[in-house]
Amino acid sequence: MLRVEGINTFYGAAQILFDLSLSIERGETVCLLGRNGAGKTTTLRSIMGLTSPANGRISFNGEDITGKPSFVIAQRGIGFVPEDRRIFPSLTVRRNLDIGAKKGSSGNGLAEWTEKIIFEHFPQLAKVADRVGEYLSGGERQMLAIARTLMGNPELVLLDEPTEGLAPLMVQEVIRIIQTLKEKGMSILLVEQHPKALSIADRVYVMSKGEMVYEGDAKEILDDAALKQRLLGI
Amino acid sequence: MLGTLMAFTLNGIVLGLIYAVVALGFTLILGVMEVINFTHGVLFAYGAYLAYTLQPFLGFWLSMLVAPLLVGLMGLAIEFFLVRRVYGQNPLFGLLLTFGLSMALEEVIRMIWGRVGRSVTAPAFVAGSLDLGFMLYSRYRLFLAALAILVILAVWYFLMRTPYGAVIRAGAFDAEMVMALGKNLPWMRSLVFALGAVLAGIAGVIAAPIWSIRPPMGTAILMPSYLIVVLGGIGSFWGTIIGGLIIGISTSISVMIFPRISDLVPYLLMALVLIWRPRGLMGEKSILEV
Numbered sequence: 001m002l003r004v005e006g007i008n009t010f011y012g013a014a015q016i017l018f019d020l021s022l023s024i025e026r027g028e029t030v031c032l033l034g035r036n037g038a039g040k041t042t043t044l045r046s047i048m049g050l051t052s053p054a055n056g057r058i059s060f061n062g063e064d065i066t067g068k069p070s071f072v073i074a075q076r077g078i079g080f081v082p083e084d085r086r087i088f089p090s091l092t093v094r095r096n097l098d099i100g101a102k103k104g105s106s107g108n109g110l111a112e113w114t115e116k117i118i119f120e121h122f123p124q125l126a127k128v129a130d131r132v133g134e135y136l137s138g139g140e141r142q143m144l145a146i147a148r149t150l151m152g153n154p155e156l157v158l159l160d161e162p163t164e165g166l167a168p169l170m171v172q173e174v175i176r177i178i179q180t181l182k183e184k185g186m187s188i189l190l191v192e193q194h195p196k197a198l199s200i201a202d203r204v205y206v207m208s209k210g211e212m213v214y215e216g217d218a219k220e221i222l223d224d225a226a227l228k229q230r231l232l233g234i
Numbered sequence: 235m236l237g238t239l240m241a242f243t244l245n246g247i248v249l250g251l252i253y254a255v256v257a258l259g260f261t262l263i264l265g266v267m268e269v270i271n272f273t274h275g276v277l278f279a280y281g282a283y284l285a286y287t288l289q290p291f292l293g294f295w296l297s298m299l300v301a302p303l304l305v306g307l308m309g310l311a312i313e314f315f316l317v318r319r320v321y322g323q324n325p326l327f328g329l330l331l332t333f334g335l336s337m338a339l340e341e342v343i344r345m346i347w348g349r350v351g352r353s354v355t356a357p358a359f360v361a362g363s364l365d366l367g368f369m370l371y372s373r374y375r376l377f378l379a380a381l382a383i384l385v386i387l388a389v390w391y392f393l394m395r396t397p398y399g400a401v402i403r404a405g406a407f408d409a410e411m412v413m414a415l416g417k418n419l420p421w422m423r424s425l426v427f428a429l430g431a432v433l434a435g436i437a438g439v440i441a442a443p444i445w446s447i448r449p450p451m452g453t454a455i456l457m458p459s460y461l462i463v464v465l466g467g468i469g470s471f472w473g474t475i476i477g478g479l480i481i482g483i484s485t486s487i488s489v490m491i492f493p494r495i496s497d498l499v500p501y502l503l504m505a506l507v508l509i510w511r512p513r514g515l516m517g518e519k520s521i522l523e524v
C-alpha cells in the first residue's frame with residue numbers, strides 16, 4: 001500500500017537519506033530500526049511530505065504522493081505521530097482531538113474512530129478530556145498524540161518512537177494500543193528502539209547513516225542472537 | 235467640567251471600541267501568519283467608502299452587511315495573489331509588499347471617489363441623542379458601541395468556542411503539525427486574512443457616520459492599531475481590546491486636557507508599558523500563541 005522508491009532527502013545542503021526504499025503492505029506492522037541519527041525520523045517526514053525528498057518516488061494506494069503538501073497526504077489516509085508529540089498546549093484534550101478529526105472510515109474494513117470510541121480505548125484520556133494540553137503528563141501526551149492522529153481515520157499510521165521517555169507502565173500501555181491497532185487491521189510503520197516492538201512487528205527494516213542496511217522478518221532477528229547483536233547492539 | 239470629562243470619556247470608549255475591532259483583525263493576521271499587514275488601514279477606508287456608495291441603493295442595514303463582505307473579498311484576493319508568497323520569509327518582505335499595496339489602494343480611492351471628504355448620515359432610528367440620566371449622549375455612538383461589542387464577542391466565540399477557531403489557534407502555534415493532521419492550512423490562512431479584512435471593513439462601515447470619510451483615513455487608523463497591538467501584546471485577544479480602550483480613552487481625554495500634545499499621548503503610553511512589560515500588557519497569555 002505504501003511504496004517508497006529510491007528517495008534522497010536533504011536538510012539544506014546536507015543529504016540525510018540515500019536512495020532509500022521500503023514498502024508496507026495492507027495490514028502489516030513494519031518496524032524501522034536504527035541508531036540515533038540514522039535518519040528514521042527523516043524517513044517518516046519524507047513520507048508525510050514534511051520534508052519532501054529531492055528525488056525518488058513515494059506512492060500510496062497506487063497514487064503518486066511525492067512532493068504533495070502534507071495535508072493532502074494526511075487526507076489520503078496516512079497518519080503521523082511525531083516523536084516529540086506536539087500536542088497543542090492551550091487546547092483541551094477534546095479540542096486537540098478535534099484538530100485531528102476527519103469524519104468517515106477510510107474503508108478497507110477499518111472501523112471509524114470517533115471521540116467516544118477513542119475514549120473507550122484510551123480511558124486515561126477520558127478522565128482528562130477537558131484539561132488543557134499544557135497540564136498533561138508525558139504518558140497522557142503520548143496517548144493524546146496517538147489518539148489525535150487516529151481521529152483522522154488513517155489507513156496507515158507512522159509512529160515515531162512512541163515509548164521514548166515514558167515510564168515502564170506507560171510503555172506497556174502504548175504497546176498494548178499498538179497491538180490493538182494491529183488487530184483492527186491498521187497498517188503501521190513503527191520507529192522504535194524498545195525490544196518489545198520487535199515482537200509485534202511482521203517485518204523489520206534497519207537503517208544506518210541514511211541507508212537501508214537490512215530488511216527481513218521480525219522473527220528472524222528475534223531468533224538469531226548474533227544478527228540481533230550486529231544490527232541492534234542488544 | 236465633570237460633564238465634559240464624562241462626554242470625552244464616553245467618546246474615548248466608543249473610539250476605543252472601533253480601534254479594538256480594527257486592531258483585532260490586524261493582530262489576528264499578525265498572530266496567525268506573522269505578517270504585518272499594512273493594507274489593514276486602507277481596507278478600513280474601503281469599508282467606509284463602500285458603505286457610503288451602497289447605502290443609497292441598499293439602505294443602511296444591507297450595506298452594513300454587504301460592504302464588509304466586499305472588503306473580505308478584497309482581503310481574500312490580496313492574500314491569494316500576493317501575501318501568501320511571503321509567508322515564512324523575511325518579515326520585511328511582507329511589510330514592504332503590503333505597504334506598497336496600501337499606497338496603491340489609497341490612490342484607487344482617490345481615483346474613484348475623489349480627494350474631497352464625504353459624509354454618511356446615521357440612520358433615522360439612531361439620530362439625535364439619548365438622556366443617560368447624567369448627560370445627553372449621541373444615540374448613534376451608543377448604537378455603534380453596542381455593535382462593536384457584539385462583533386468583538388462574536389470573534390471571541392468563533393476563536394475560542396468553535397472547532398474552526400481551535401484549528402486557527404493550533405495553526406498559529408504549530409502550523410506544520412496542523413497540516414500533518416490533514417488540515418488545509420493555505421485555505422485556512424486565506425480565511426483568516428479575509429476575516430481580518432472583514433473586521434477592518436466593519437469598523438469602517440460603523441465609523442463612517444461619525445468620521446468624515448477621506449482617502450487618508452486608512453493611514454490614520456493604522457498607527458493607533460499598531461500601537462494597540464504592541465501595547466496589548468501581539469496575538470492576545472483581550473490585550474487588544476484593553477489596548478484599544480486605553481488608546482481610545484487616553485486620546486480622547488488628552489484632546490480635552492492638553493490638546494497640543496494629544497497626538498503624542500498614545501506613543502508615550504506605549505513606551506511606558508513596553509518599559510514595564512516588553513511583551514505588552516498580556517503578551518504571555520496570548521490566545522493565538524497557544
Ligand SMILES: Nc1ncnc2c1ncn2[C@@H]1O[C@H](COP(=O)(O)OP(=O)(O)O)[C@@H](O)[C@H]1O
Nearest residue numbers: 011014016034035036037038039040041042043
Ligand atoms: N532540521 C534538521 N536540519 C539539519 N539536519 C537535521 C535536521 N534534523 C535532523 N538532522 C540530521 O539528520 C540526521 C538524521 O536525523 P533523524 O532523521 O532525526 O534521525 P533518527 O530519527 O534516526 O534519530 C542526523 O544526522 C541529524 O543531525
Ligand SMILES: [Mg+2]
Nearest residue numbers: 040041042083
Ligand atoms: Mg528520530
